[in-house]
Amino acid sequence: MQQRILSSQLAEYVGQTVCLKGWLHRLRQLGEVNFLILRDRHGIAQAVLSAEAATTLSHVPVESIVCVSGRVVQESQAPGGYELHDPTVEVINPSAAPPPLEINKKKIKASLPFFLDHAVIGYRHLERRAIFQIASGIMQGFRQTLNAADFTEIQTPKLVGTSTESGANVYAVEHFGQTAYLAQSPQFYKQIMVGVFERVYEVGPVFRAEKHSTTRHINEYVSMDVELGFIHDHFDVMAVVTQVITGILEYLSADYSQQLALLKVDMPIIGYDIQHPIFPYIHFADAQQMLAEQFGMKDAIGAPDLTPEHERLLGKWAQQKYQSDFLFVVGYPMQKRPFYTHPDPDRPDYSNSFDLLFRGLELITGGQRLHRYEDYITAIEKMGHSLESYAHYLEAFQYGMPPHGGFAIGLERFVMQLLKLDNIRLATLFPRDIHRLVP
Amino acid sequence: MQQRILSSQLAEYVGQTVCLKGWLHRLRQLGEVNFLILRDRHGIAQAVLSAEAATTLSHVPVESIVCVSGRVVQESQAPGGYELHDPTVEVINPSAAPPPLEINKKKIKASLPFFLDHAVIGYRHLERRAIFQIASGIMQGFRQTLNAADFTEIQTPKLVGTSTESGANVYAVEHFGQTAYLAQSPQFYKQIMVGVFERVYEVGPVFRAEKHSTTRHINEYVSMDVELGFIHDHFDVMAVVTQVITGILEYLSADYSQQLALLKVDMPIIGYDIQHPIFPYIHFADAQQMLAEQFGMKDAIGAPDLTPEHERLLGKWAQQKYQSDFLFVVGYPMQKRPFYTHPDPDRPDYSNSFDLLFRGLELITGGQRLHRYEDYITAIEKMGHSLESYAHYLEAFQYGMPPHGGFAIGLERFVMQLLKLDNIRLATLFPRDIHRLVP
Numbered sequence: 001m002q003q004r005i006l007s008s009q010l011a012e013y014v015g016q017t018v019c020l021k022g023w024l025h026r027l028r029q030l031g032e033v034n035f036l037i038l039r040d041r042h043g044i045a046q047a048v049l050s051a052e053a054a055t056t057l058s059h060v061p062v063e064s065i066v067c068v069s070g071r072v073v074q075e076s077q078a079p080g081g082y083e084l085h086d087p088t089v090e091v092i093n094p095s096a097a098p099p100p101l102e103i104n105k106k107k108i109k110a111s112l113p114f115f116l117d118h119a120v121i122g123y124r125h126l127e128r129r130a131i132f133q134i135a136s137g138i139m140q141g142f143r144q145t146l147n148a149a150d151f152t153e154i155q156t157p158k159l160v161g162t163s164t165e166s167g168a169n170v171y172a173v174e175h176f177g178q179t180a181y182l183a184q185s186p187q188f189y190k191q192i193m194v195g196v197f198e199r200v201y202e203v204g205p206v207f208r209a210e211k212h213s214t215t216r217h218i219n220e221y222v223s224m225d226v227e228l229g230f231i232h233d234h235f236d237v238m239a240v241v242t243q244v245i246t247g248i249l250e251y252l253s254a255d256y257s258q259q260l261a262l263l264k265v266d267m268p269i270i271g272y273d274i275q276h277p278i279f280p281y282i283h284f285a286d287a288q289q290m291l292a293e294q295f296g297m298k299d300a301i302g303a304p305d306l307t308p309e310h311e312r313l314l315g316k317w318a319q320q321k322y323q324s325d326f327l328f329v330v331g332y333p334m335q336k337r338p339f340y341t342h343p344d345p346d347r348p349d350y351s352n353s354f355d356l357l358f359r360g361l362e363l364i365t366g367g368q369r370l371h372r373y374e375d376y377i378t379a380i381e382k383m384g385h386s387l388e389s390y391a392h393y394l395e396a397f398q399y400g401m402p403p404h405g406g407f408a409i410g411l412e413r414f415v416m417q418l419l420k421l422d423n424i425r426l427a428t429l430f431p432r433d434i435h436r437l438v439p
Numbered sequence: 440m441q442q443r444i445l446s447s448q449l450a451e452y453v454g455q456t457v458c459l460k461g462w463l464h465r466l467r468q469l470g471e472v473n474f475l476i477l478r479d480r481h482g483i484a485q486a487v488l489s490a491e492a493a494t495t496l497s498h499v500p501v502e503s504i505v506c507v508s509g510r511v512v513q514e515s516q517a518p519g520g521y522e523l524h525d526p527t528v529e530v531i532n533p534s535a536a537p538p539p540l541e542i543n544k545k546k547i548k549a550s551l552p553f554f555l556d557h558a559v560i561g562y563r564h565l566e567r568r569a570i571f572q573i574a575s576g577i578m579q580g581f582r583q584t585l586n587a588a589d590f591t592e593i594q595t596p597k598l599v600g601t602s603t604e605s606g607a608n609v610y611a612v613e614h615f616g617q618t619a620y621l622a623q624s625p626q627f628y629k630q631i632m633v634g635v636f637e638r639v640y641e642v643g644p645v646f647r648a649e650k651h652s653t654t655r656h657i658n659e660y661v662s663m664d665v666e667l668g669f670i671h672d673h674f675d676v677m678a679v680v681t682q683v684i685t686g687i688l689e690y691l692s693a694d695y696s697q698q699l700a701l702l703k704v705d706m707p708i709i710g711y712d713i714q715h716p717i718f719p720y721i722h723f724a725d726a727q728q729m730l731a732e733q734f735g736m737k738d739a740i741g742a743p744d745l746t747p748e749h750e751r752l753l754g755k756w757a758q759q760k761y762q763s764d765f766l767f768v769v770g771y772p773m774q775k776r777p778f779y780t781h782p783d784p785d786r787p788d789y790s791n792s793f794d795l796l797f798r799g800l801e802l803i804t805g806g807q808r809l810h811r812y813e814d815y816i817t818a819i820e821k822m823g824h825s826l827e828s829y830a831h832y833l834e835a836f837q838y839g840m841p842p843h844g845g846f847a848i849g850l851e852r853f854v855m856q857l858l859k860l861d862n863i864r865l866a867t868l869f870p871r872d873i874h875r876l877v878p
Contacts, residue, residue, distance in 0.1 A: 004669060021669050023839055041589070041637040063839035095839040096812045120835040123635040133636075136592040143582075150480070153575040155661045155850070157869045158597065158644050159610075159621075161876035171598075173612050173621070175658075176650065176873045182612070189869070192878075196562040197572075198480035204643060205597050211615065219614075222594045230443060230460050373535045392878030396559040400462055400502035400534040411594070430596045430628065434615045437600035439631075439831030 007038065007045035010072050010082035019069045020045055020084070021092070023124065024062050026104040029054050036089065037079075037104070038068055043258070044126070047084035061095040062104060063121070101125070112423060119430060120439050130259035132429060134252060135415050137259075139203055141251030142224050142409070145244050151226070152197040156189035158182055158205065162389050171209045182207035185408065190227040191340070191369060192396040194404045199228045203411075213434050215423045216413065220432040226366075227406030234342075234352040234368040237405040238281070238328055241356055241364060244409075245326065246270060246277040263419055268325035268358065280318055281328035284350065287314055305336045308361075315360020330354040339379040342368035342405070352405070358417050366407025373397040443506075446477065446484035449521035452511045459484055459523070460531070462563065463503045465543040468493050475528065476518070476543070477507055482697070483565070486523035500534040501543060502560070540564070551862060558869060559878050569698035571868060573691060574854050576698075578642055580690030581663050581848070584683050590665070591636040595628035597621055597644065601828050608648045621646035624847065629666040630779070630808060631835040633843045638667040642850075652873050654862045657851065659871040665805075666845030673781075673791040673807040676844040677720070677767055680795055680803060683848075684765065685709060685716040702858055707764035707797070719757055720767035723789065726753055743775045747800075754799020769793045778818040781807035781844070791844070797856050805846025812836040 004021045022040035034054035036047045047068050070084030100118050101110055103125040115122050123129055163170040163181040171182040186202050193200045206223040231237060271278045291297035295313050318327035331350040334343055344350040353367025370376055376397050380390055415427035425431040430439055443460045461479035473493035475486045486507050509523030539557045540549055542564040554561050562568055602609040602620040610621040625641050632639045645662040709716050730736035734752050757766035770789040773782055783789040792806025809815055815836050819829055854866035864870040869878055
């Protein structure tokens, strides 16, 4: 049997007989000229068929696994610029029926629910597949950037004994007569591990039993979490955010150009301060002032948070003023941030926290955390919670923790916003929501 | 404020005044000569203190966060060969009390349960920390090897709608009035995604609600899963196993030599066939025969599986015969393998599957899977299960799947066996078992 080559390698074999293996993507019967289009993990390639061969193959359903051997010929009209001539076609594993989705068309026309019901084969579509290749690239770029910056990867438990981080929207699991919960984030664990490794990251699932069903929320998603110690304040954390986002985008540009081109992705615009990428920032209070003055948003003044409309306008403003698709909003009011948030020492009603807006949508939340044991005691008592339920978390702070902070990026949300998809379910392999637990 | 340098960088700053930040690891008061030992993410460093300074610092609890500035002097007796002279010490965040574990001693003497109860600070101990740095390196080496071999990383759901893979030992989760389950493995999803990407891997948590409590089992662990299409048989999968294991070990040798030395790790012995690493293999039936003849294990003959004692003897045998710490056992009887296992075409009672033994302990299970739709129908009906509960899995096979196979490595088990730890809980950051849900 001949060694298989991939569709991307044809140029190296002009004049030679090679073997391609993959899926029977499509049969194009044009009468005198007929083509078999084969799909493999690198793309598609075509073989020119005689009328007779095309008739025989017309009984083989698309998506059958085939081995196509033929002579490689340069042909500018062919996908990739090369095609196979005088092919012999062997069916390795025939498809049992025509698929429910036309995955060999340029666009899939099915409704989102129908597509998701058949996602197990829907992702064979070239564009849909490219979305998750880019998701894979984002994870690699994330890790590569952080590994180079001396971070340690951790894997923290998803079954946890207390639901103290937020309390609401938590999944309960029976664990040998006890109640366990599914982790809503690795927040407590990544802070604890700063006490060990100083700089940590984790890529893993998080679970939110939120009942609402929107285009931007799912119940299980992949969180890319970062936490680092020995910072001065949240600006040191924002510097790592900038490094990570630009690292990811550079990684995609270098290794995923084919997918970016196929999906016609507008790569984000980033400002540079001579050599270093820079994301502009605005203080929360200044953002409110500006929204009221420049955009007539009187409701912004004094509100404890920004509305999606405010964020959208801030995104436009940053694009106009700084030619940047990214904007940090810093210093959100303490009342809207979690209890472990570090206040601004100079304006204690505001926090040393930030959101990163990407084209006017929140992509990342982060900030400096409390690091003094007694500050945690005060914060937990202020919430009216018992110290006992935070015992292990508190133990880490009892024995010396450096000033630290961190952030989290939702993988699917980043994919969605980068590719301008209109539903986060299109950026999630097998989404989970109130209506969907399968496939 | 001075720029911080790390303990590992002292050699570059001889004669200069530098600032180290980290944990007050230990104070050594010897009368005339006194040392402050500081710990940071790269290791430890010492500063020479006057008797007066030592007395002042003796009131500061260990584990306090400190900044130590001093002049760098070469000193062969010092850890790392350099120390700080004439230091000034600033306490950034004092520890609230002495820690419950002596994490500045060479060995931790606490019992395992006590250690795990205080793991949030126990991992600050240099040896315990090194275990999880190596775990991090194993994940990097795994991904780096597979990325170079054109694999795509996937993230599949952990909340699943059916518990069909094994049925037993599954965690149930209430999901808005429906019952969901925690995934016991990404098996079905990784096979489905072979239909999209051909070659996939995933590193993520899996959940087993097993009631037994042994030194080798925990209820949640990190599974490193691989699956690839267009194989000839399970030997193609074993070639990837060999590549991945040697890739990981090379990665550790290159980047984690400090941790390997600290933990006195015996790196595994691997055979080489001129240039390529090679793991020897033996067929299951031949292994039984050999165990009976050479080791007097009469009970091995005709048994459907190997016992731990058989595996131990096989491990010794491979070390003697092949000078290899690794041994594949291939062709396990079909009756002991999951329904999706591909039979050996020539001896259908045996399977195209394998285990990889590492020093006589099972480390990896894998094999070729069924790929024909009708074979799945037959296999599921033979189990007496309804086809309906496998509907989405089956759909992937209905529309053309290549011959494929894969394997899974338990991260914690690999760490345990590589470092010769006597309990898997020592290789798991925050282990979950019938007795433990915290920290």
